[in-house]
Amino acid sequence: MAQLFKKRANVIARLIIFGGPALFLAICAIIYGFGRSDFWTRVDNPLNQPVPFSHKHHVDGLGIDCRYCHTSVEQSSFAGLPSTETCMTCHSQIWKDAPVLEPVRASFQTGRPIQWTRVYDLPDYVYFDHSIHVNKGVSCATCHGRVDEMPITWKTQPLYMRWCLDCHRHPEENLRPPQEVFDMQYQRPENQSTLGRQLVLENHVHQQGLTDCYTCHR
Amino acid sequence: MKLLVTALVLSVISTGCRKGMVNQQYLKPLAEEEFFKDGSASRPIPPHTVARSHLNEDAHFFEGKIDGRLVTTFPAPVTREMIAHGREGFDIYCAVCHGRTGAGDGMIVQRGFPPPPSLHEERLRQAPVGHFFDVITNGYGIMYPYASRVTAADRWAIIAYIRALQLSQHSTLDDVEPAEREHLQTAEK
Numbered sequence: 001m002a003q004l005f006k007k008r009a010n011v012i013a014r015l016i017i018f019g020g021p022a023l024f025l026a027i028c029a030i031i032y033g034f035g036r037s038d039f040w041t042r043v044d045n046p047l048n049q050p051v052p053f054s055h056k057h058h059v060d061g062l063g064i065d066c067r068y069c070h071t072s073v074e075q076s077s078f079a080g081l082p083s084t085e086t087c088m089t090c091h092s093q094i095w096k097d098a099p100v101l102e103p104v105r106a107s108f109q110t111g112r113p114i115q116w117t118r119v120y121d122l123p124d125y126v127y128f129d130h131s132i133h134v135n136k137g138v139s140c141a142t143c144h145g146r147v148d149e150m151p152i153t154w155k156t157q158p159l160y161m162r163w164c165l166d167c168h169r170h171p172e173e174n175l176r177p178p179q180e181v182f183d184m185q186y187q188r189p190e191n192q193s194t195l196g197r198q199l200v201l202e203n204h205v206h207q208q209g210l211t212d213c214y215t216c217h218r
Numbered sequence: 219m220k221l222l223v224t225a226l227v228l229s230v231i232s233t234g235c236r237k238g239m240v241n242q243q244y245l246k247p248l249a250e251e252e253f254f255k256d257g258s259a260s261r262p263i264p265p266h267t268v269a270r271s272h273l274n275e276d277a278h279f280f281e282g283k284i285d286g287r288l289v290t291t292f293p294a295p296v297t298r299e300m301i302a303h304g305r306e307g308f309d310i311y312c313a314v315c316h317g318r319t320g321a322g323d324g325m326i327v328q329r330g331f332p333p334p335p336s337l338h339e340e341r342l343r344q345a346p347v348g349h350f351f352d353v354i355t356n357g358y359g360i361m362y363p364y365a366s367r368v369t370a371a372d373r374w375a376i377i378a379y380i381r382a383l384q385l386s387q388h389s390t391l392d393d394v395e396p397a398e399r400e401h402l403q404t405a406e407k
Contacts, residue, residue, distance in 0.1 A: 062325050065310040071367045078247055089362040090314075093331050113258050115250055124242040 046152035047117045050103045059148040066182050077129040081116055084108045119153050127218050136205050137175040141184055148184040168210040172196030280370050282351025289348035296378045304379030307372050320383045338387045350377045
C-alpha cells in the first residue's frame with residue numbers, strides 16, 4: 001500500500017498547527033486595529049451636514065465667540081447646538097438668498113429644527129457635563145481640537161474611557177486660567193505643571209473621586 | 219471545551235448588551251422624534267406655563283417696564299462685578315454687530331449687515347435703561363430678540379456695561395483720577 005501521508009503532509013500539519021493560531025491572532029489584531037482606526041472612530045473625518053457650516057469661517061474669519069451659538073455650555077451639561085433663529089440673526093440679512101442656506105430658511109419657516117449630524121456622541125451609559133469642565137479651566141480646544149480651523153466639523157478624539165481617565169488623574173496638565181478657556185490660539189506655557197498645580201488650588205478643582213466609576217457611570 | 223463555549227456565549231451576549239446600553243431608549247435633548255409634529259424630542263414650553271421659582275412678578279426686573287412705561291433706573295445697584303460680567307456678555311452677543319466700543323462697526327457689519335446706530339448717539343445716551351432692556355428682549359427693527367439666549371440678569375449687566383461705554387466715549391481728562399492723569403498724558407506722546 002502506498003504511503004497515506006506524503007512527506008509534504010508534515011509541512012501542512014505544521015502550517016495548520018502554527019499558522020492557524022497565527023492567522024487567528026492576525027485577524028484579531030486587524031479587527032482590534034480597525035476598531036481603533038480613525039476610519040472606524042471617525043476621528044479626523046468631516047461628516048456630511050445638512051448645511052455646510054464652517055467654524056473656520058464663523059469663528060476664525062468673523063471672530064464670533066463659541067457662546068454666541070453654544071449658549072448653555074457654561075451653565076449646563078449640554079453645550080447645545082444653535083437654534084435656527086440664531087443663524088437667522090445674521091442670515092436674515094446676510095447671504096439671505098444663498099442656495100446653501102435654503103435648509104436654514106426652510107427650517108425657520110416650518111419650525112422644524114435643522115438635523116445636524118452629531119460629531120461627538122458618548123454612549124448613553126456615560127455621564128458628561130460641560131459646565132464643570134469649562135468653569136474649572138478645561139478649554140474647548142483641549143477636547144475638541146482647533147475647531148476654528150475646521151471648514152466642516154470633525155472629531156479629534158475617539159472619546160475612549162482611557163482618555164477621560166488620563167486627564168482626571170492629572171488635571172493640572174491641562175488646566176488654563178478660566179478667562180483663556182474660549183481662546184483657540186492659546187499656547188500651552190512652558191511652566192504648565194507649576195501653573196496647573198496653582199490653578200488646581202485657585203479654582204478648587206476636586207481631584208478626589210475624579211476616577212471613581214460612579215463619577216461617569218451613574 | 220466547556221470553558222471555550224461559555225466564553226463564546228458570554229462574549230456574544232455581552233456584545234448584544236452593549237448596543238442596548240449605548241443607545242438607550244429614552245429621548246435625548248434635541249434628538250429627532252417623529253412622534254411629535256415638529257419632529258423634535260425637545261418640547262417647547264406650553265404657553266402660560268410658569269416654572270417653579272420663575273413667576274417673574276417683578277416687572278421692573280423682567281420687563282424693564284413699570285405700568286407699561288420704560289424704567290429709568292436699574293433694578294439693582296450697579297457693581298463693578300456686574301459691569302465686568304456685562305462686558306463679557308456684550309463682547310459675545312452684541313460686539314459682532316455693534317463693535318467692541320458700540321460704534322456700530324462690528325465684523326458682521328463690515329461683511330454687509332445693515333449698520334446699527336452708534337450707541338454713542340445723543341438719542342441713545344438719553345434713552346432710559348428700560349429702552350435697552352426692551353431692545354434686547356424683543357428685538358428692534360431688523361435686530362432679532364436675544365431673550366432666549368441672554369437671561370434677564372445678564373441683560374441688565376450688559377446695559378450697565380453699555381452705560382459705561384457711553385461714559386467712556388464722552389469723558390475728558392478731568393474725569394480721570396488725578397494720580398492716573400499724568401500717566402495718560404505721557405502715554406499720548
